[in-house]
Amino acid sequence: MTRVHDMGGRFGDGAIVPETENAPVFHEDWHARALALTLAAGGLGQWNIDISRHARECLPPIDYARFSYYEKWMAGLAGLLVDTGVVTRAELAEGIGQGESVLTDKRLKAENVAGVLASGGPADRPSDIPVAFKPADQVRTRKITGNRLVDGGHTRLPLYAAGAVGRIVRIHGTHILPDSSAHRLGDGAESLYAVAFAASELWANPEHPKDEVVLDLWQSYLEPA
Amino acid sequence: MWLGLDSVPAPRHGRGMPHDHSDHDHPHALLPSDPALRVKALETILTQKGLIDPAALDEIIETYETKIGPRNGAEVVARAWTDPAFREALLEDATKVVSELGFYGRQGEHMVAVENTKDVHNMVVCTLCSCYPWPLLGIPPGWYKSDAYRARAVREPRKVLAEFGVTLPEDTSIRVWDSTAEVRYLVVPMRPTNTEDLTQSELVELISRDSMIGTGLAGQP
Known part of the structure; x- marks a missing residue:
């Protein structure tokens, strides 16, 4: 029903270790390389951001838990490259690329990096699905958070907010539905809302009666309450 | 469009979609x-x-x-502190306002600015991965991506803030924004007292990265 990445509200993780404001952006050279490699490989156009998130989420829980952040990125990338046929398992095992790819015309060039990073990739798309809710409406999230299109598939409704009643605080427009997009099933765009939940709706022992958690949730995750 | 969410072709070979492997046959296990x-x-x-x-x-x-780091966000906040029309426009449509300043781009395509007041303190997390407003704040710090922050920020934000040395007044409520979609949040911290005489560039120096995530407050001059 859920995967290891869905950790909001979990107990047992210990203290947070803040960093000074002037700490290095990348603590190891390979962290920087891993980030850049992931961005550049994404530019080959063989997957979208939802597919790449799901690739990391599909890591075996034992690996997800033991890997550092950028190790997860590398493992996700290795999986994507093999799943899309861009690289073979034999090439990974031998550490040698065998012959030129058919995708070389998509290679990101250094002179295009600034323009590409600045142009981004917006997630809003037109949708025929009517807007169902307006600000201040009460809504309830699905009791079961799983992807309805693909069993074990990608979704963005965290388990901690399942079956909870909140109120709409903002309408973001119509956005690509990750549950669909992560599985190459089309954009499936629908309304996206910021939904506020009282802490007492989510937690057994909320810290403060007035605290709230706000999540961005797609219309199909919600029903009137 | 690049790296975004445009439809992508079906792959030439293979299944194309992530799927479950055991920990032994996952492709990463073939690497060093x-x-x-x-x-x-x-x-x-x-x-x-x-x-x-x-x-x-x-x-x-x-x-x-x-080139891209928290200084971008600090410039936006300092201007919001000093220019009421800009502040209003930022709270109304942050994407438009920061784009006009040249701070648009990857992981900042849909921006929302949330303002701290005496009544409400805002704080941002991504419990599912590590979503963060790159064009305004750069690459997230290690703690933002840590299991501990992702797990705890939504359930016990006050204990988390204490670990950052921040204690809020008892009558201030906290709103934690869990970035579950492609919308990215920028916290506009409260302007410190006794800063009326400071220039915008002097104000920028008081605006830390953490204050724009909501795990810190703006510094005192």
Whole structure:
């Protein structure tokens, strides 16, 4: 029903270790390389951001838990490259690329990096699905958070907010539905809302009666309450 | 469009979609166990296949090490503190306002600014991964991506804030924004007292990265 990445509200993780404001952006050279490699490989156009998130989420829980952040990125990338046929398992095992790819015309060039990073990739798309809710409406999230299109598939409704009643605080427009997009099933765009939940709706022992958690949730995750 | 959410072609080979592997047959297990060597191996293979230009990787790294960082966000906040019309426009449509300043781009395509007041303190997390407003704040710090922050920020934000040395007044409520979609949140911290005489560039110095995530407050002059 859920995967290891869905950790909001979990107990047992210990203290947070803040960093000074002037700490290095990348603590190891390979962290920087891993980030850049992931961005550049994404530019080959063989997957979208939802597919790449799901690739990391599909890591075996034992690996997800033991890997550092950028190790997860590398493992996700290795999986994507093999799943899309861009690289073979034999090439990974031998550490040698065998012959030129058919995708070389998509290679990101250094002179295009600034323009590409600045142009981004917006997630809003037109949708025929009517807007169902307006600000201040009460809504309830699905009791079961799983992807309805693909069993074990990608979704963005965290388990901690399942079956909870909140109120709409903002309408973001119509956005690509990750549950669909992560599985190459089309954009499936629908309304996206910021939904506020009282802490007492989510937690057994909320810290403060007035605290709230706000999540961005797609219309199909919600029903009137 | 690049790296975004446009429809992508079905792959030429293979299943194309992520799926479950056991921990032994996952493709990463074919790579060297040392992470630095693992990254190197992937870069080498992709370069040999003509898919990666190592100079482009250098350029990406240089961009996020030296050009795109929390100073961008601090400039936005300082202007919001000093220019009421700008503040109003920012709270109304942050994407439009920061785009006009040149702070649009990857992981900042849909921006919302949330303002701290005496009544409400805002704080941002991504419990599912590590979503963060890159064009305004750069690459997230390690703690933002940590299991501990992702797990705890939504359930016990006050204990989390205490670990950052922040204690809020008892009558201030906290709103934690869990970035579950492609919307990215920028916290506009409260302007410190006794800063009326400071210039915008002096104000920028008081605005820390953490204050724009909501795990810190703006500094005192």
